[in-house]
Amino acid sequence: MPRRTATMLASTLMLIALLCAGVFIPVPYSEMSPGPTVNTLGDHDGEPVLQIAGKKTYATSGHLNMTTVRVTSADYRMNLVEAVYGWLAHDNKVVPHETLYPDGKTEEQSTQENAEEFSQSQESAKVAALKQLDVPVKSWVIVSTVVKGSPAEGKLHAGDVIKAVDGTAVKEPADVAKLVTKHKPGQAVRFTIVPAKEQAAAEKEKRTPTETQDITITTTTSDDTGEKRAIVGISAGTDHTFPFTIDIKLADVGGPSAGLMFALGIYDKLTPGSLTGGAFVAGTGTIDDAGKVGPIGGIEMKTVGARAKGAKYFLTPADNCAAAAKDTPDGLTLIKVGTIKDALGALKDIRGGDTADLPKCGK
Incomplete structure (x- = not known):
């Protein structure tokens, strides 16, 4: 066989081998791409x-x-060819698999976590919107989750x-951890609670809960890195009673990042006139009960x-802002917001046609 032919054959076989390797060898990456966008003011x-009633x-x-x-998905194994294509594609982003699924998190665990975050974001969106409207909302600290196999x-x-820990009144979820970690592992901590069933009955009957219980739990040692601390195996959260019904109907969506847009949608429906002035505004951001907007992925x-x-506006x-401004789609104005008040101020300028001084990302 002539040397030229042999070289071409060897090169061809090598190329085929590399392509096969690229297709069949998995790489530790996952892919992100644009998902659906839904108008919170629409259907x-x-x-x-x-949906608001009352x-x-x-x-x-x-x-x-x-x-x-x-x-x-968590169990999807990307190959090298797909990873390279994703890196080159403008509208997709390839990231390390552990970025989306840290600590070997399964698809089921990720879905459950996203559902919980989505539910909490809805509650915070309602609270933030109503606070802007000076509508009173009753709030209290609850047991959000209990770890299986834990002392609790x-x-x-x-x-x-959770009304109190060791007799000290609890006002914020963070108070619970502070009071528990004052103990050493193995020491007892006393929770004063209103049982969930009593709280639900009181809400239904529109009365103040009357039944309380003292629950004593022996703490154990945390298994996280760093200094060991006392824990009982719960996470604390906040629950609310609203003066009227606000339902958010949106299936197959998870995570906390729609909080800001839900809050603005609620505010718009509860106030005369159009918040956008008819403009097409999109956005993202977590929101807490006080109306502070947080970053998202x-x-x-x-x-x-x-x-x-x-x-037209985001x-x-x-x-x-810094990451978004690096590659802003043509025709889209990025508006920087840190609170719901910032967002409401920007929307006022948009509907009034006064957009020159909007707090834009990258300025």
Whole structure:
């Protein structure tokens, strides 16, 4: 066989081998891409996203779109060819697998966590919106979750209201951990609670709960890194009673990043006139009960998805501005917001046509 032919044959076989390796050898990466975007002022799957009963609502116009990101599943194994394609593609982003699924988290665990975060974001969105409207909301600290096999299992239950720890009144979820960690592992801690069933009955009957219980739990040692501390195996959260009904109907969405847009949608429906002035506004951002907007993941994917749907303005958490401004889709204005008040101020300028001085990302 001539040397030239042999060289070409060897090169061809090598190329085939490399392509096969690229297709069959998995790499530790996952992919993110733009997901659906939904108008919080409109309908989704045939019913309104925001449903309010027991309070007068007003007609709205324009868009206040929440945005999402699609990610590959926890058990999906990307190959080298797919990874390279993703790196080169403008609208996709390849990230280390552990970024999306840290500590070997399974698909089921990730879905459950996202569902819990989504539920909490809805509650905080309601509170933040109503606070802006000076509508009173009752709040209290509850047992959010109980770790299986922990000292608290069987003694405390999700939904129990935590009134005090060792006789000290609890006002914020963070107070619970502070009071528990004052103990050394192996010491007893006393919780004063209103059982979840009593709290639910009191809410239904519109009365103040009367039944309280003292529960004593022996602490154990935390298994995280760093200094060991006393724990009982619960996470604390906040629950609320609203003066009227606000339901958010949006299936197959998880995570906390729609909080800001839900809050703005609720505010718009409860106030006369149009918050957007008919403009197409999209955005993202977590929100807490006080109305503070927090950063989210996948900002580049969300701006692409929003612009593809027709958005002209994008409400961007302040901590995401730098990343978003690196590759802003043409025709999309990124507006920096740190609180719901910032967002409401920007929307006022947009509907008034006074957009020159908007707090834009990258300025």
